[in-house]
Amino acid sequence: MINDYKTNYGKIGKQSVHDSSLFDKDYKEYRREWDENPKNYIVSNFPLNIDLEVTNACNLRCPHCARTQKNWGGDDIGYIERVIVEKVIDEINKEKGYCMKFSLRGEPLLHKELLYFLELAKNSKLLDFYFNTNGVLLSKEFSQAIIDLQIPRISISVGGWDDKSFSECQVGANLKTVITNIEGLKMLRDKAGLVLPKIRIQAVAQDDLNKHIDEFKSIWEPLADEIGLIDFREETGAKDYTGKTSSSFCCNFLWQRLVVLWDGSVYPCLFHGVKDNRSLYLGNIKDKSLKEIWNGDALNNLRILHKDGLSHCNDGCNGCSYRFSMIKNSTKD
Secondary structure (H helix, E strand, O other): OOOOOOOOEEEEOOOOOOOHHHOOHHHHHHHHHHHHHHHHOOOOOOOOEEEEOOEOOOOOOOOOOOOOOOOOOOOOOOEOOHHHHHHHHHHHHHOOOOEEEOOOOOOHHHOOOHHHHHHHHHHOOOOEEEOEEOOOOOOHHHHHHHHHHOOOEEEEEEOOOOHHHHHHHOOOOOHHHHHHHHHHHHHHHHHOOOOOOEEEEEEEEOHHHHHOHHHHHHHHHHHOOEEEEEEOOOOOOOOOOOOOOOOOOOOHHHHOEEEEOOOOEEEOOOOOOOOOOHHHOOEEOOOOOHHHHHOOHHHHHHHHHHHOOOHHHOHHHHOOHHHHHHHHHHHHO
16 A cells, blocks of 8 residues: 655745755655655665754744743753764765754754764765754854855744744744844855755744735745745644544654654654653664664564554654644545
8 A cells, every 4th residue: 555645844836945956866866765765665775864963952942842842852951972973974974875954853053063064964975964943043154154065955944924923933033133144144155156055944834824924925935945834733732642543644754764863862753742752762873873773673663553554552653743733634635
């Protein structure tokens, strides 16, 4: 049976950070596998993407974020050690992996060695690497550095359509500052006659934002190569997602990526809004290789659960907001 999975990510307009300027033969193959492997339950030789959490510290306190509400894994705050990053990138290079994302629960620009990590990724000949940021710390100097590196792309998370809504959504950030920082990145890139990094600006599609989508577009479209909208999910712990069953749900993450947290622990997914993620733990990069974990019994058994329509039998998956959102949206169709 083919898995008719859906994504919770959409974009405004036709432009994409994956447009043809990046598409050589290998890149096309990477994106094909990204789309088709989950549908056909194909386990590639190595994960298509590694999410490497350089830190889970954040300089903002966005109220809708599970990070703010301490509902996204453990409470300890940390910064990844250089030796872990080097080990991960060495293995990706050896196994000819495709992509890395240098962020998960925190703001990666808080890590003082982020540029060094990006340089390692560049030198490893990865097809694709990037990070998510809230844009507050995106200085002119850092923007110039990532332009000089020619990193493929950057994702900037925003919220709101005016000063008030932005400050309420991105608590701790200033709309003018973030706009200025993104304008600076784009201006430096365009002035140099370059197309990289591609700039994706994305927001969580909360109800109020959907009502003001034209105002939102008027601010952000001139600054972006792609505008993304992510389905809103209640991740603060206010809702109990457990007990929702679905014979048709099968998480695409299990055939696409592995996640390495700042302490080296490895998970199969982004575990959105999951406070207790122990049932999803796959091991630690300090003790096992990514390839060993990717092809190991723990992850394969989780894949079987999902293929059999029993994702709710894993405690972490049972309480996952992403899983709940996908089931809910499928029910509407």
